[in-house]
Amino acid sequence: MVVFQPLAGIRRRPLVAAAALAALLGTGSAAAYDWKPLPEEPPSPSHNPTTPAKVDLGRKLFFDPRYSATGTVSCNTCHNVMEGGDDGRPTSMGVHGKTGPRNSPTVWNSAFASVQFWDGRAKNLEEQAKGPVLADVEMGVKELQVALNVVASIPGYQELFKQAFPEDENPVTVDNAARAVAAFERTLITPNSPYDRHVKGEEGAMSEQQIRGMRTFNEVGCTACHGGPAFNGPQPELPEGSGFYQKFPLFADSAYVEKYQLLADTGRHQVTGKDADKYMYKVPTLRNITLTAPYFHNGAVNSLREAVLIMGETQLNKQLSEQQVDDILAFLEALTGEFPAMQLPRLPSRSGESVIRDTVTPVTGGAH
Template sequence: MKLFFILALIFSAQAYAENGSRQIDADDLKRFFEPLPESIIDEEKNAALIKLGKTLYLDPRLSVNDKISCNSCHKLDSYGVDNEPTSPGHDNKRGDRNSPTTMNAALHIAQFWDGRASDVEEQALGPILNPIEMGMPNKGAVVAKIKAIDEYQKLFSEAFPNTEFPFNYNNIGVAIGAFERTLLTPSRFDDYLKGDEDALSQQELDGLNKFINAGCTTCHNGVVVGGNSYRKIGLVEPYETDDLGRYEVTGMESDKKVFKVPSLRNITQTAPYFHDGSVETLDEAIRLMAKHQLGQDVDSEFVEDVKAFLGSLTGKD
């Protein structure tokens, strides 16, 4: 049933692409996308928790050498990434996967490329104990280190006012996750989805039509234009990678080389691309996705128009 629904959407989209209309029917557009919500956390009610979370997010003292913070790899002033293929950890070693953006991440189906964390609260705790990343030896060491910092005595008591023992490892994740839930980046595309017909240029609309018509919306759909499903890389044309992806989490043969579909919000700003950060430019990423996921060889006009559309997903200042 799901396959028939997807095919119906693609064929419907093709009609729009072929009729040369500047606009896409608003009702049908809602089948593919939805605008970002205004908020996903009550910022007034959770002000103290969010303040603690932001402080922890920016604090390199969460690492074993006092030099690596969440912000080191997920920079708030760089759309939640560090623009490196893979990120250096506390001893300058690098992992195998690209650091995905924290912007809008709370709206994803799960966290990490393989979906091993269910939400941003759980995800925030992983890198702290990762021996390559922040390198802390165990949960107790993290709590003891943070508890010894005077600033955190007040911040934790205010963030967890009705808790007898506010200092615990889980609460670090709760606080960082609360802060990350504020990292939404509404864009001109959201304005368009809400009815502003002049929000996108003609080229951006052409790119949107081509994006839909080619079948990109099969994977890149919903509120963050992706992030809500898992797909095998090389679905149509094989893609060479030694990374087994979600298989390492589930052990299921069908999950080999399967990864969470990345969000395309802010995609023009978050190079390099793919799970291993091996693709340097968005042009190349578009071509490779068309080939390996859709079995299509696209021309330069397609790439330029789709890239223009993707630019409309960049958060507004």
């Protein structure tokens, strides 16, 4: 696990990153920071090499709601790849209208995250893919095998698993389903943003204000946490599962903390039970950030401008000027990349028979 170490002599609470300290002392330099573009090819880990057959199977599973308890919730329900990769809600809605406690992170560029979920409880996309299926407020299935049985009962899926995992004697397994979904999710990257083209040397890729905002973003200390090619830490250099976390809020006496209930959730502490992990969260990507409102782990902040102001006070102990905020917002717009063409898949069916298990009492008076 990678976290920041405490440094002495800072007003309010002492835990602050070295780059943020430099910014507070006025020593930040955009020229000195190593700006990196997003890789144009997604990673293909040795434990789950990407293949077209895996991606095809994973795409179908990602869009298929039928292995949720009610047949109403798919991965895409909360991670809508037709938009920002989230669902635009403060917290996502799962089966039977239940909602969870945290905001849905974007699935775009999740391949470059150090760990998965806000609290880092999954070390990679394969582990993450299993979590929502079992969550009572998401897909609501009691056991992973129950969900897999639904998939296994559809002949078309049986053939797709054989194609994706030809080396397996019995390819229709929970682990293979998770591997397929993860393989598809790793293709969801958005390179070639104005920022990427700028750092590769393309003249005019970013506006003057965006370039000024890029400099401001570094000088005030934002790159202390939101660095690296995905602006979520020093990935992809970190080993898989090591985790890049930061305490939020860092300066807890800001009025924003009470206004948006930022201390109501203890973050990674809920996973580990360790006091040192209280209010620690995975640092999220800033790629396509203008498309993923509302913001923060609880989705309580609807405006990106407000989010920037909050980060200034609670993380950097700074009250940013209107000009600084305007310039940073302009820079954040330059982080919206190019989205690959996305075609809805045709899902296999079981002829003449439904595979959905739960029944829902219909509301009378409606029409279809």
